[in-house]
Amino acid sequence: MSAQSSVATATPADASGSGRDKGSPVGTEAKSARPALTGTGAVHRLGLLREIPVGEARVYAVGDAQIAVFRLRGDTLRAVDAVCPHAGGPLADGQADAGVVICPLHAHVFSLATGESTSGAPPIGCYPVRLAVDGTIELTL
Amino acid sequence: MTITENVPGTSTAASAASTVPASAGVVPAQRAHGRTPAGGRERLVVVGNGMAGMRAVEEILARHGGDLFDITVFGDEPYGNYNRILLSNVLAGADTEDEIFLNTPEWYAENGIRLRAGARVTGLDRYARVVTIEDGAVAPYDKLIIATGSRSFIPPIKGLAGPDGRLPGGVFAFRTIDDCRAMIGFAEGRRTAAVIGGGLLGLEAARGLQTYGLEVHVIDAAPTLMNQQLCAEAGGILRRGVEELGITVHPGARTAQILLADDETGHETDDQTGGDAGGGTGESAGLGRAVGLEFADGSRLDVDMIVVAAGIRPNVDIGLRGGLTVERGIVTDDQMRSVDDPDIYVVGECAQHRGQVYGLVAPLWEQATVLAEHITGSDLDAAYHGSKTATKLKVAGVAVAAMGLKDAEHPDDEVVRFVEPRRGVYKSVIIRDGKLVGATLLGDTAKSASLIQAFDNGLPLPDERLQLLFDIGLPAAEVGAAEMADDAQVCNCNGVSKGKIVACVKGGMKTVPGVMNATRAGKGCGSCKLLVKEIVEWAADGEVEEDLSANWYVPGVPLDKPALMAAVRERNLRSVSAVFAALAPDGKEDAASKMALTSLLRIVWGSDFIDERDGRFINDRVHANIQKDGTFSVVPMIAGGVTSPDELRRIADVAEKYDVPMVKITGGQRIDLLGVRKEDLPKVWADLDMPSGHAYGKSFRTVKTCVGKDFCRFGVGDSTALGVAIEQRYHGLESPGKLKLAVNGCPRNCAEGLIKDVGVVAIDGGRWEIYIGGAGGAHVRKGDLLATVGSPEEVMMLTGRFLQYYRENAKWLERTYTFVPRVGIEKIRAVIVDDAEGIAADLDARIQESIDAYVDPWLEREQPATAGQFRTSLPLITLPQVPVR
Structure with missing residues (x-):
């Protein structure tokens, strides 16, 4: 799907507008999207660390994928699918700690390291993410 | 106020009520005719100042009977009204005389009732419509209630x-x-x-x-x-x-x-x-x-x-003198009226209804309610159908419960009996056609509640009759858990069956919260939590592991609320991360604890709280309520439900400008703009130019009001003005659970004040009742009366004091309907009204601090609090589509 150049540019989420009035079917099948996102190995430069408040997350559209990047306390970064597989909740709006994020809609809990749910929901995808020397967040997808 | 000059006023009557001379409210015989009803109200004379008569009067007052009737009560005994049932306690020294009095002379005066205590009524002339007092005076009536009781x-x-x-x-x-x-x-x-x-x-x-x-x-x-x-x-x-x-x-x-x-x-x-x-x-x-x-x-x-x-x-003499039909008691119809005279009601032990004369208190309460419904016109179809009487009491130190038959009557009546004379235990049930028709429990009345229910409602009985007498092996509640079918749905919010809970326990999870987290049972509205607990206990077969965290304020910090608050103050912990670092095991932060800690720290520190935005739930980060598609609902403050054409115009303009899919009137008398995009929130607030209505947080939300006395012909208090004032003073204050209030302008309860966290009810005489701990959601509960006060200022003060007490003492997410019964209304009243602990002034000062620290969160539209505060978190996804209405 997004087999582009090795360093792609990502779109900050608000440039695309939120989903309410999007008629496009793109990404509607959140559950099936996950396997498709693996294995291309491209590195995407998402934006600067300061765009994400400490302890919160922001969402980036990377090609057809939507990735929530969490900036944990201590400045650890975590990247996971932006959409909860249970009922489509926005995980980036969830509360997180060093280990998990809690979906804001129905409180399903997901490990930020493995994607496994401790509350019985299907797993979410997790992606390698790091902070480049220039302060840019780099995601491998 | 509708009290007329011939009724004792609230200020003067206190001392007069029990000592009124024969002239007040009673006229010599020759002047009886032609006297007009007082103030346009009908004259209601109550003969009998006992439990039945006064209960009837209280029920009548509760239905606004004070506006309909000018009430005079005659009592044989020279006292106020007392609880006759408790006389044996007085004799035994367990109660003092003061403790058994129900209504003081002041109560009569405050309700505009003329009490003629010590005045025995000796005659009734139905044609002249007067009763005669033993000193020869007469009292005219339009309606008469006979509640003379027994001797x-x-x-x-x-x-x-x-x-x-x-x-x-x-x-x-x-x-x-x-x-x-x-x-x-x-x-x-x-x-x-x-x-x-x-x-x-x-x-x-x-x-x-x-x-x-x-x-x-x-x-x-x-x-x-x-x-x-x-x-x-x-x-x-x-x-x-x-x-x-x-x-x-x-x-x-x-x-x-x-x-x-x-x-x-x-x-x-x-x-x-x-x-x-x-x-x-x-x-x-x-x-x-x-x-x-x-x-x-x-x-x-x-x-x-x-x-x-x-x-x-x-005591039927008055009925006989009035020529009413008297058998064992004065014979009544289903509306508790004498069968001979529709203006004469009879209630209590002197009444004979469908051949029965009752000497217990429960039937009397039912009769009084029907009487009041009918006489006030609240429900002209109200009817009393008789009572099945069951008694449960301690007689001479022995517990006794008895209902229905004491012995079998028919040859095929089924009798199950257990007798253990050495321990003084006797239990028997009598069953006819599969229904419980009688039961006796002596010495051990543990099963009385379920038997009384089965007896009253004719419930189906267990095949194994022994279960009626004993809880076999397990406590009663767990029998229910055992008997449920595996596929029975326990949690109706998250669709969790009993089987799923049992499987989780069998899989090794032995704590209640552990099972709740794993299955999500009880994690919706929470109303099934008790059942979940019972099923877990049953499934674990007595091996439930004690859940130490049950008393913790949050799961991530092993302290209950008082200890946590003390530690926070003592160690000067002003941010959520500081609390984790200092008090959590290994300093580990916990996502599920953050929201509750944010709320607590804000209550403790007010404006000195160090606000870490990740400590907030999304609703509190963007001051709107997240919806299923990731959009938000926007509810501006409309204090007391009172708005203006200008505000409505702005709301309409905003709804059009931002393509708001649904505009809805809420249950809290506000207007909800549903489906607003996160990125539009600041612009929407700016265009509305109204303060936040806080329809998203665990905080003081809204005050519902009725029309009040300016327009309503029944209103007795300015409920709208008071509701607006309460909302403006306290709105937005964070609290352990959300707070929904209401102010009613009269006891008709149009604003539903009786089922609110705090509900205020105006009653005649310029007074206000304050109810607390009501609920009308997943859990329904009528609030407890905290106090009756004489001014809106006192309502404001006691409301604030109670709110602060609740904020400081309730567990996280513990609504007032759980908090109030847990602490006990008597205790709360002692603290809030009587200042029994000497903390009232502190509570008042601390809530004032919180009010002073309050800032309208929608002002963040000017300058976002964090980078990308209003950036969408669902960029490209089309979610389950919410239809546009």
């Missing part, structure tokens, strides 16, 4: 009473507070007493007299104690229990005569009750003094005093 039955035993009904010295009835006082006064220094009557009252009298060191004999003409309720076998077991207490029982004893001595004692007592049958004073009244009893078999029992507790007889 002691004095058996026709030679020497027990004089020809005029007066009792000899040393002989007492047991019916009134005067009887009680006289007995107590006489018992001092006496050695022996006999109680005639082995029923409930007789046994209580016997037990009470023991308190004064008397040797007590119970003389029971029946072969069995509590013959009305108990079969012979149960009565025998009760007798053993009673005798173990040192009371001698004489069953089947026929008293031939009372032995009297000429009275030479010169004992000084005041005879205040005159010729009142049953009004013994200990004084001889010229009849001599009782010194013993002689039985039919010629044997004698010497005693110093005799108490007559041989049953009661309805």
Whole structure:
């Protein structure tokens, strides 16, 4: 799907507008999207660390994928699918700690390291993410 | 105020109520006719100031009867209204006289009721529509309530009473507070007493007299104690229990005569009750003094005093004088009116309904309610259909529950009986056609609640009848858990079945929160939590691991709320991360604890709280309520539900400008703009130019009001103004759970104040009732009356004080409907109203600090609090589509 150049540019989420009035079917099948996102190995430069408040997350559209990047306390970064597989909740709006994020809609809990749910929901995808020397967040997808 | 000048005003009547001279409210006979109803209201005369009459009056007042009727109450006894049932406690010294009074003279005055205590009504003229008082005065009525109750039955035993009904010295009835006082006064220094009557009252009298060191004999003409309720076998077991207490029982004893001595004692007592049958004073009244009893078999029992507790007889004289149909009681229809006169109601022990005369309190409450519904016109179809009576009480230290039949009547009546005389336990049930028609429990009444339910409602009974008498193996609740089908849905929010919960437990999860987290059962509205707990306990087969965290304020910090608040203050912890670092195991942060800690720190520190935005739930980060598609709902503040054309115009413009898919009137009397994009929130707030309505947080939300007195023809208080003022003062304050309030302008409860966290009800006379702990959501509960106050200022003050007490003491997410019953309304009243702990001023000061620290969060539209605060978190996803309405 997004087999582009090795360093792609990502779109900050608000440039695309939120989903309410999007008629496009793109990404509607959140559950099936996950396997498709693996294995291309491209590195995407998402934006600067300061765009994400400490302890919160922001969402980036990377090609057809939507990735929530969490900036944990201590400045650890975590990247996971932006959409909860249970009922489509926005995980980036969830509360997180060093280990998990809690979906804001129905409180399903997901490990930020493995994607496994401790509350019985299907797993979410997790992606390698790091902070480049220039302060840019780099995601491998 | 609708009280007219001939009704005692609230300020002057307090002292007057119990001492009104015969002229007030009562006119000489010749002036009775032609007197117009007071202030356009009908004249309601109540004969009888006992429990039934006053309950009826209270029910009438609750239905706004104060506006309809000018009420006069006549009471035979020279007192306010007291709880006659508790007289045996007074005799036994367990209650003082003060404790059993129900309504004080002030209460009558405050409700505009003329109380004529000590004025006995002796006549009724239905054609002139007047009642006659014993001093010859008459009182005209438009509606009459007869609630004359009963008097002691004095058996026709030679020497027990004089020809005029007066009792000899040393002989007492047991019916009134005067009887009680006289007995107590006489018992001092006496050695022996006999109680005639082995029923409930007789046994209580016997037990009470023991308190004064008397040797007590119970003389029971029946072969069995509590013959009305108990079969012979149960009565025998009760007798053993009673005798173990040192009371001698004489069953089947026929008293031939009372032995009297000429009275030479010169004992000084005041005879205040005159010729009142049953009004013994200990004084001889010229009849001599009782010194013993002689039985039919010629044997004698010497005693110093005799108490007559041989049953009661309805007081029906007034009915007879008025020419009403009287059998055992005054005969009524289903609306509790005399069958002969639609303007005369009869209630309580003097009423005979469908052949039944009731002597218990529960039927009387039901009658009073029907009477009030009908007389006030609240429900002209209200009807009383009779009561099934069940009693549960402790008699002479023995627990007794009895309902319905005491013995089988038909050959095919099923009887299940268990008897263990050594322990004083007797249990029996009588079943007819698969329905419970009678039950007796003695010594162990643990099953009484479920039996009373089965008896009242005709519930189906377990095939194994033994289960009616015992909880076999498991406590009652767990039998329910065991009996549920595996596929029965337990959690209706998250669709979790019993089978799923059981599987989770069998899979090794042995704590209740662990199962709740893993299955999500009980994680929706929470109303099934108790059932989930029972199923887990049942499935774990007694191996439930104690959940130490149950008392923690949050799961991530092992401290309960008081300890946590103390540590936060002591160690000066002003941010969520500081709390984790200092108090959590290994300093580990916990996502599920952050929101609760944010709330707590804000309550403790006010504006000195260090706000870390990741500590907030998304709703509190963007000050709107997240919806299923990731959009938000926007509810501007409309205090008290009062808005203006200008505001409505702005709301309409915003809805069009931002393509708001749904505009909805909320249950809290506000307007909800649903489906607003996160990135539009700041612009929407700016265009609305209204403050936040806080329809998203665990905080003070809204005050619902009714129209109030400016427009409503029933309103007695300015509910809208008060509601607006309360909302403006307290809105947005964070709290352990959300707070929804209401102010009603009258008791009709149009604003639903009785089911709110705090509900205020205006009542006639410029007064306000404050209810707390009500709920009308997943859990329904009527609020408890905290206080009745005289001004809106007091309402504001007590509301704020209660809110702060709740904020500081409730567990996280514990709504007031759980908090209030947990702490207890008496305790809360003591703290909030009476300042029993001396903290009222501190509570007032601290809530004022919170009010002063409040800033409208929608002002963040000017300058976002964090980078990308309003950036969408669902960029490209089309979610389950919410239809545009």
